[in-house]
Amino acid sequence: MTPTRGYHHGDLRRALLDAAVEVIGESGPAALSLRDLARRAGVSHAAPAHHFRDKAGLLTALAVQGFDLLADRLRRAGDDLLEAGVAYVDFAVRHRAHFEVMFRPDLYRADDPEVRAASTRAGDVLRERVAGLSARDGGPGDPGRDSLAAWSIVHGFATLWLAGALPDRLGGDPREAARVVIRRLFE
Amino acid sequence: MTPTRGYHHGDLRRALLDAAVEVIGESGPAALSLRDLARRAGVSHAAPAHHFRDKAGLLTALAVQGFDLLADRLRRAGDDLLEAGVAYVDFAVRHRAHFEVMFRPDLYRADDPEVRAASTRAGDVLRERVAGLSARDGGPGDPGRDSLAAWSIVHGFATLWLAGALPDRLGGDPREAARVVIRRLFE
DNA sequence: AGCGGCATCTTGTCAATGGCAAGATATGCT
DNA sequence: AGCATATCTTGCCATTGACAAGATGCCGCT
Numbered sequence A, B: 001m002t003p004t005r006g007y008h009h010g011d012l013r014r015a016l017l018d019a020a021v022e023v024i025g026e027s028g029p030a031a032l033s034l035r036d037l038a039r040r041a042g043v044s045h046a047a048p049a050h051h052f053r054d055k056a057g058l059l060t061a062l063a064v065q066g067f068d069l070l071a072d073r074l075r076r077a078g079d080d081l082l083e084a085g086v087a088y089v090d091f092a093v094r095h096r097a098h099f100e101v102m103f104r105p106d107l108y109r110a111d112d113p114e115v116r117a118a119s120t121r122a123g124d125v126l127r128e129r130v131a132g133l134s135a136r137d138g139g140p141g142d143p144g145r146d147s148l149a150a151w152s153i154v155h156g157f158a159t160l161w162l163a164g165a166l167p168d169r170l171g172g173d174p175r176e177a178a179r180v181v182i183r184r185l186f187e
Numbered sequence C: 001a002g003c004g005g006c007a008t009c010t011t012g013t014c015a016a017t018g019g020c021a022a023g024a025t026a027t028g029c030t
Numbered sequence D: 001a002g003c004a005t006a007t008c009t010t011g012c013c014a015t016t017g018a019c020a021a022g023a024t025g026c027c028g029c030t
Helices: A012-027 A034-041 A047-052 A055-076 A081-094 A096-102 A113-136 A143-163 A174-186 B012-027 B034-041 B047-052 B055-076 B081-094 B096-102 B113-136 B143-163 B174-186
Strands: none
Touching (some): A012 A047, A012 A096, A055 A081, A081 A096, A081 A113, A081 A174, A143 A174, A143 B143, A143 B174, A174 B174, B012 B034, B012 B047, B012 B055, B034 B047, B034 B055, B081 B096, B081 B113, B081 B174, B096 B143, B113 B143, B143 B174
């Protein structure tokens, strides 16, 4: 299982996932075609089925990858809830394709055990950060409510940013804009 | 232009939009098929094209309808920002199909003048409510930032609710759960 | 009343897609 | 070396979106 060049034709699974990320990032999940991915990878149109069964299978794998990436990003953002929030938005923008799939459960098998596990892992990190904050400032707040509010505001901001719904005056740096908005939670 | 029964075969445009709302509400926008809508309406597979040109055209019409519905709902929620927020979430849940399309610009022609106009109308109502709040409590806050924060938190909550990402303990009433979360902005 | 114009809908067709079945080919294990 | 298996290919079918050309019913105009 060497990472790059392989045996038969290359390591297809990764190549297909990478191509999917590229396509979705450019044109959205609706534009995704298994046959197109196969062409990009230089294999026949039925090859993807052996790795992912069907389209939903491929998107399920993408979702797992996405939740794991997100958990990693959140962890590396440190203990500060504000920075974790900024990292959440940053993740959504930099890994747009993953993010767009992750929260569209009608596109993949959301009940897949791998997805559930990965999604739980990411959720745990988020809750951890919120709990950390509540502890630090002598937090009165119900941590359930606080994490919901925090999650909602960063998720909403990220979604609206990706949808292109936000006004232009915010400029081109989502991290900076997100920081300002999230801080509103702490005042 | 009588509302119901019509002339040639019925008033198709409305029938198709209604059927689209039903399908999307049940299975998401990915499951939408023009031919299926035509079958449901009892017309031939090419009939929809005359009203909407293509799939994107139909979804564009749905988005316009959605933004107008949302503006209406927000207006009827009154001046209170908290209630407007609850109404936003309530709209997303009750008009799930519209909501899911509205914020997925890759599915329709987001640059369509009608969409832009309708979306602006809805945005104006939201900003109005935020401005009203700032004025009332001697608001120090930058209204730009406040409306962004308010929009983000309600949009995020609604999106997560629809995605089924929120924990079960919230129960089945999104309005109540949303009210608790939104209040977090005012403390 | 009759006629022409037009919006509405239908039939026919094509390329592209997802998914399935059956076969070919390389890989690794024994 | 030989066999089992994962990997990939070729061939096929139903469905879909989109287009073209024709049929059908409604309207206003003379």
